[in-house]
Every structure is written in C-alpha cells, then in structure tokens.
Amino acid sequence: MQDWFDLAKKMDSLVLEAAAxxxxxxxxxxxxxxxxxxxxxxxxxxxxxxxxxxxxxxRQIGQSIVDLLEKNEDLTxxxxxxxxxxxxxxxxxxxxxxxxxxxxxxxxxxxxxxxAHLQENETVVVDYSxxxxxxxxxxxxxxxxxxxxxxxxxxxxxxxxxxxxNHIGDWGTAYGRLFYAYKRFxxxxxxxxxxxxxxxxxxxxxxxxxxxxxxxxxESREELVKLQSEDPEAMALWEQVNGHSxxxxxxxxxxxxxxxxxxxxESFYRNMVEQVYKELEESGLGEESEGAWVVFHPxxxxxxxxxxxxxxxxxxxxxxxxxxxxxxxxxxxxKASSIIIETDFRQKDHFEQLELTTxxxxxxxxxxxxxxxxxxxxxxxxxxxxxMASRTGEPVLLKDLIAESIERAEKIVRxxxxxxxxxxxxxxxxxxxxxxxxxxxxxxxxxxxLSQNRTSDYVFAWDKLLSFEGNTAPYLLYAAxxxxxxxxxxxxxxxxxxxxxxxNIETDEELALARKILGFVGVLxxxxxxxxxxxxxxxxxxxxxxxxxxxxANKVIVPEADxxxxxxxLCQRTLDVLETGLGLLGIPTLxxx
Ligand code: ARG
Numbered sequence: 218m219q220d221w222f223d224l225a226k227k228m229d230s231l232v233l234e235a236a237a238x239x240x241x242x243x244x245x246x247x248x249x250x251x252x253x254x255x256x257x258x259x260x261x262x263x264x265x266x267x268x269x270x271x272x273x274x275x276r277q278i279g280q281s282i283v284d285l286l287e288k289n290e291d292l293t294x295x296x297x298x299x300x301x302x303x304x305x306x307x308x309x310x311x312x313x314x315x316x317x318x319x320x321x322x323x324x325x326x327x328x329x330x331x332x333a334h335l336q337e338n339e340t341v342v343v344d345y346s347x348x349x350x351x352x353x354x355x356x357x358x359x360x361x362x363x364x365x366x367x368x369x370x371x372x373x374x375x376x377x378x379x380x381x382x383n384h385i386g387d388w389g390t391a392y393g394r395l396f397y398a399y400k401r402f403x404x405x406x407x408x409x410x411x412x413x414x415x416x417x418x419x420x421x422x423x424x425x426x427x428x429x430x431x432x433x434x435x436e437s438r439e440e441l442v443k444l445q446s447e448d449p450e451a452m453a454l455w456e457q458v459n460g461h462s463x464x465x466x467x468x469x470x471x472x473x474x475x476x477x478x479x480x481x482x483e484s485f486y487r488n489m490v491e492q493v494y495k496e497l498e499e500s501g502l503g504e505e506s507e508g509a510w511v512v513f514h515p516x517x518x519x520x521x522x523x524x525x526x527x528x529x530x531x532x533x534x535x536x537x538x539x540x541x542x543x544x545x546x547x548x549x550x551x552k553a554s555s556i557i558i559e560t561d562f563r564q565k566d567h568f569e570q571l572e573l574t575t576x577x578x579x580x581x582x583x584x585x586x587x588x589x590x591x592x593x594x595x596x597x598x599x600x601x602x603x604x605m606a607s608r609t610g611e612p613v614l615l616k617d618l619i620a621e622s623i624e625r626a627e628k629i630v631r632x633x634x635x636x637x638x639x640x641x642x643x644x645x646x647x648x649x650x651x652x653x654x655x656x657x658x659x660x661x662x663x664x665x666x667l668s669q670n671r672t673s674d675y676v677f678a679w680d681k682l683l684s685f686e687g688n689t690a691p692y693l694l695y696a697a698x699x700x701x702x703x704x705x706x707x708x709x710x711x712x713x714x715x716x717x718x719x720x721n722i723e724t725d726e727e728l729a730l731a732r733k734i735l736g737f738v739g740v741l742x743x744x745x746x747x748x749x750x751x752x753x754x755x756x757x758x759x760x761x762x763x764x765x766x767x768x769x770a771n772k773v774i775v776p777e778a779d780x781x782x783x784x785x786x787l788c789q790r791t792l793d794v795l796e797t798g799l800g801l802l803g804i805p806t807l808x809x810x
Contacts, residue, residue: 224295225249225259225739228308231292232261235285241267241278251739256299257307258732259739264304279304312722315731319790320716325797329374331738335745336377338554342547343369343379345559346470349386350462350482351395351416354469355612356605356677357561360594363666363803365559366475367750368592370801375745380551384543384558385466385482387459393441394423396454397433413465416458459484472619473659473803481546489542490534493527497541500581502574503527512574525570537571544575548587555588557748562593562672592748595674605677623658625683629691630654630810645809653810657683657691660804664690667802668754688758690804693795696761697806700792703773703785712785719783726767730787733763737794750802757798764791 232247245267252260264282268275279300286298286306296308310318322328345365348358373379398419408415426433443451463480470476494510497503503510508530514520527537547553558568568591579586599605607613630645630653638644645653665682668689669675685691704712722731740756773784796806 228259228261231286231289232263232282232306235282236263238285239278239281242271244270251736251743252305252307252309254732256301256305257297257309258735259296259308261306261308264306268304275304276300277304279306282306310732310735312728315728315735316721318735319722319731319786320719323716323790324793325800328737328793328797332374332741333376335375335742336372339372339377340551340553341372341377341379341555341557342382342551342553343372343557343559344382344384344543345369345557346466346475346477347384347386347482347558347560348466349389349391350459350466351391351413351420353413353417354466354615356597356615356618357612359615359618359662360561360597360666360671361559362470362473362475363663364592364594364671364750365557366473367663367667367802368557368559368748370803371741371745371750371753374801375741377555380479380553381477382479382481382547383466383477385463385480387462387482388484388487388539390441391420392444392455392458393437393439394427394433395420395458396423396440396444396451397437398423398426399454399458408461411465412461412468416462416465455484469615472616473663475803481543483536483539486539486542486546487534489546490538493538493541493545496582497527497574497578500578502577502581512570512577514570514573517573519566520570520573523566525574527574536567540567540571541575541578544571544589545584548579548584553587555590557590557592559592559594562595565591565593568593590748592671594671598674598676600676600678602676619659619662622662622679622683623654625679626658626661626691627651627654629683629685630657633810649809653807656805656807657694657810660690660694660799663803664693664754667750668758670751671749688754691810693757693761693799694804694807694810696764697792697795697799698808698810699768700764700788700795701806701808703788706774707785712789715782715786715789718779719786720779722783722787724771726763726770727783727787730763730767730791733760734787734790734794737798753798753801757795760791760794760798764788 229247229249232249233245236245236247237243246263247261248263248266249259249261252258261282264275264279267273268278283298283300283306286292292298294311295314296310299307299309301307322331343365345368346358346362348354369379369381395416399416402419402422404415404418407418423433423437427437440451444455467476494503497510497512502512504513505511506524509526510528511524511526513522513524525537526535527541529535544556547556560568572589572591575589576586597605605613607617627650630650634645634650661682665675665677681687682689683691685695722728736756737760740753744750744752767787771784773781773788775781775784799806
C-alpha cells in the first residue's frame with residue numbers, strides 16, 4: 218500500500234543515507250515536511266541548519282544529496298526531485314503515484330488508518346471548557362470549548378486515547394454568599410428551567426445583600442467555614458448546588474453535541490493538597506516566604522523573582538495547589554503521557570510556572586513527567602473592536618448566541634430556497650430547512666472559532682461567519698452538498714469500484730486536486746503537532762477551491778466511461794476528505810441546503 222507516511226519516513230531515511238554517503242556528519246537531520254506547493258509536495262529542509270552550524274554552503278550540500286537521490290530509480294519513479302532556495306530538496310509526486318494513492322485511500326476509515334500511528338500509544342488528558350460553577354456560560358467560554366473539543370477529535374483520529382476532563386471551578390469562596398441566598402430565596406421553578414441562571418441570580422443577590430448588611434456577611438462567612446471544614450450538612454447542600462450547576466452546563470454542551478468523560482473539578486483535589494505541601498517541602502522545592510509557601514525558578518528571567526505561590530499565608534490552598542494535585546492525579550491515575558489544558562492567554566504565567574514546578578517535583582520524586590501543553594487563545598472582539606458584549610453590556614450568553622445564529626441561518630436558508638422555487642429547482646421540505654438551519658447555525662460559530670489562529674484575537678461578525686463565500690462553514694458545507702448532488706444522478710452501482718474503471722488523471726486541474734487531496738494527512742500531522750485547528754480549516758478551504766477549479770474546467774459527466782469514472786473518483790475522494798476534515802472540527806455535512 219502506498220502510504221503517505223511510509224513515503225515520508227522513507228524519504229527521511231533515504232536523505233540521511235545520501236547525506237552519509239556524501240560525507241556529512243551524523244548531526245545532519247533530513248527534516249521532512251510539507252512543501253510549498255509551488256515546489257513540490259514534500260521537502261527536506263535539513264541542509265540550511267547543517268550548513269549554518271558547519272559554516273558551509275547549503276546549496277552545495279543540498280546538491281550533493283540530490284545527485285545521490287537521483288540515482289535511486291525506485292524513488293525517481295515516484296517523485297521529481299529539485300533543489301530550491303538555500304538547499305531545500307523538493308519532492309513532487311508523479312501522476313502515477315497520485316493515482317495509486319487515490320485508488321487506495323478511499324473513505325474516512327482508510328484515512329484514519331493512515332493517520333493512526335501519529336498518536337499511537339498516547340494517552341492524552343484534555344482539560345477544556347472548565348468553567349466556574351454557578352455562572353452562566355457566555356461568549357468568554359466559547360473558545361476553550363470549541364477548540365478543546367476539536368483537539369480531542371483530532372488526537373483521537375490520530376490514534377490517541379483521549380480523556381476529556383472538565384476541571385470545573387467548584388470550590389471557591391463564592392459558596393458562602395451563594396448558600397446564604399440559596400437557603401432563603403431559591404426559586405425552584407426557575408432552577409428547573411434554567412439552573413445556571415438561577416444560581417447566578419442567587420449568587421449575585423447574596424453578594425448584593427452582603428454589601429448592605431453586616432449580618433449577611435457574617436452568616437455567609439459561617440456558611441463558607443462550614444463548607445471548608447466539610448460539615449455534612451454543608452457538603453450535602455454543596456452537592457445539590459453543584460449538581461444543578463453541572464446540569465446547566467451540560468445543557469449548553471448539548472447544543473454543541475459535546476460531552477465529557479469526567480468532571481473532576483477543583484473540589485476533587487482538596488484532600489490531596491496536604492500531599493502536595495509535604496512533597497514540595499521535603500523535596501526542597503518549596504520555601505517559606507512572608508508566611509506563604511512558594512517555588513522560585515532561578516533559571517527563569519521572571520519566575521526567579523516572581524515565585525509560584527501554592528499555599529497562602531493564612532494556610533489555605535489556592536488554584537496552584539489544586540492544579541499541582543491535578544497534574545499528579547492525571548499522571549498517576551490516568552497514566553497520561555500528555556496533558557493539555559486549554560484556557561485563555563491570561564493564564565499563561567500560571568501554567569508556565571505549573572509546568573516548571575511539576576517537572577522539577579516529578580524529577581525529584583522519581584516520577585515521569587508527561588508532556589504538557591498549555592493551549593491558549595486570544596479574545597473574541599465585537600464589531601466595535603471591544604470585547605464582545607450584549608446590549609446590556611453583559612457578555613452574550615452562549616445559548617442566546619446559538620439561538621441567534623440558528624435564527625439567522627434559517628432566514629438565509631429560506632431566502633435561498635425561495636430563489637430555488639423561483640428558478641423552478643427542487644425546493645427543500647420544511648423539516649430540511651429547519652435541520653439545515655440548525656447545522657449551519659452551530660457550525661458557523663464553530664468554524665469562525667476554529668478557522669482563526671487561536672492565539673490571536675478575532676472579530677465576531679455575523680455577516681462574515683454566515684456568508685456562503687470565503688473561508689466559512691456555509692461555503693464548505695455547500696461545497697459538500699454540491700458534490701453529493703452530482704452523485705444523485707447515478708445509481709449506487711455506478712459509483713462502486715470507480716478506481717478500477719478509471720483512466721489516469723491527466724488534466725492540470727485533476728492533478729492539482731489530487732495533490733491537494735493527498736496533502737490531507739500531512740496537514741493533519743501539522744495540526745496535531747501544533748494543536749492549531751486553523752491549519753486544517755485553511756486546508757479544507759483550499760481543497761474546496763481546488764475542487765471548484767477542477768469542476769469548472771473538467772466536465773464530470775462525459776460520454777467516455779473511463780474519464781467519467783476518474784472524475785467521479787476525484788469527486789468521491791474530495792468528499793471523503795471534506796467530510797472527514799469537517800467531522801474533526803465537529804461539523805456534520807448536509808445532503809442539501
Ligand atoms: N476554571 C478556570 C477558569 O475559569 C479554568 C480551569 C482550567 N484548568 C485548570 N486545570 N486550571 O478560568
């Protein structure tokens with residue numbers, strides 16, 4: 218089987234072999250990656266860094282390797298080899314190779330098999346969304362949820378065992394005031410209808426009353442003390458409140474079809490903090506500073522003087538303590554080989570310090586430190602250039618955001634449907650309109666999120682994200698339905714075994730599309746390595762573009778059976794990759810829209 222990864226691996230060893238034959242030292246690395254499409258499909262970039270280290274001419278080094286590779290007939294039958302820039306070695310797949318690949322890689326399962334070794338044997342705990350309890354989910358909660366979920370899907374597709382862990386903030390000081398109000402002013406009906414809304418109302422009410430009345434402050438504090446000392450009655454109430462809170466959070470997740478394996482929030486780790494104190498002190502990492510316990514990192518330019526505080530001067534634990542315990546639990550209990558936490562960029566310092574501290578702590582205690590990534594994101598801006606808010610100045614609630622998106626999508630679908638009717642084309646049935654609006658509405662929000670480089674801020678603009686043109690969900694969904702509509706002209710039997718009936722691809726557009734289709738696995742690799750889903754989005758947008766150029770220039774339905782078969786095969790493979798890729802972004806395709 219012609220496997221892209223096998224080929225990439227083979228390139229790697231062939232380039233290394235050639236480098237050795239050419240007399241280069243073994244510090245030379247091939248550094249195979251996806252190439253700039255103007256030059257080829259794969260590229261070996263190792264000559265430049267090697268030349269820099271050895272004060273040599275990169276072009277000469279590249280040429281010496283190319284000369285040797287050219288002698289390998291097995292290789293030259295598959296690829297054209299060229300040299301560009303400062304010694305980049307480019308490999309461009311020949312038409313036969315592309316054709317073979319298209320024949321072999323049909324369907325999502327095949328693609329999955331090709332990708333499955335990327336994360337083989339990895340167990341990854343992904344901590345995302347992780348909101349604080351008793352608060353409604355709003356636009357500020359969107360990015361972590363959507364990006365985190367896509368990362369989970371990507372990793373699982375690439376063979377990892379993925380554990381979705383929601384590290385909810387469920388053990389804060391807010392509970393005193395919340396309990397005070399909950400006991401006195403609970404509106405049962407509202408709790409049933411909108412749990413998070415009611416809890417948030419009660420918390421705000423408790424806080425307001427506390428500013429007006431000393432007695433409320435006192436009673437709230439007593440509630441909190443009882444909870445922190447794990448008084449059974451307080452714990453029962455806490456469990457009740459928490460249950461309602463998770464219930465409310467899940468209702469929002471359902472709108473996006475997302476569910477978690479675990480809800481191990483901050484409270485779960487409260488009894489592990491003693492172990493953290495003890496181990497950090499005994500290992501000599503922790504030290505007392507002004508009554509608090511901290512870890513300094515002398516090798517770091519900021520954390521040498523700005524320590525990581527894990528025990529406050531009043532003796533209480535904090536966010537750092539529970540996170541240290543969390544790292545330990547994920548490493549030991551889940552046997553995580555990798556831990557990913559997705560939050561906004563403001564927590565960067567916290568997680569950098571957490572990583573440094575845990576690394577040293579594990580090293581001193583003979584534990585293996587898993588790979589750790591803090592995947593962070595920027596802010597969603599409104600069209601006025603400020604952080605996005607609703608008319609009242611409050612952050613927009615996620616459930617309202619989705620409802621609005623679906624409503625807007627429905628309007629667009631109806632308009633398009635009316636156009637179809639006016640042109641005498643087959644119209645959508647009422648249920649189809651409603652179903653399409655739901656998919657387009659939620660997918661547009663998802664895609665707007667995922668298509669942006671996560672580390673940048675982005676402007677949330679309805680017209681843009683719901684547009685049928687440009688790098689948007691509606692554009693890609695529409696591209697998929699267009700391909701499906703071609704297949705509707707055929708009987709199922711006509712669409713089977715196309716590869717056997719197909720002649721070789723040959724037009725420029727066919728070749729360009731085939732190349733793009735084949736690029737999927739490489740893009741997947743890059744996306745998973747960098748944990749940046751926008752790379753996959755950009756690719757899918759380009760794939761749809763390559764398909765469009767192909768479709769506009771090459772008739773699919775033609776009298777020559779072999780040509781028709783190969784073009785239908787290209788349509789099928791495009792759809793496979795498009796559906797697989799969109800699926801990894803959490804976007805299902807539609808039959809019609
Ligand atoms: N609850 C936190 C917040 O709302 C995010 C938690 C992220 N995960 C963690 N292990 N600290 O900002």
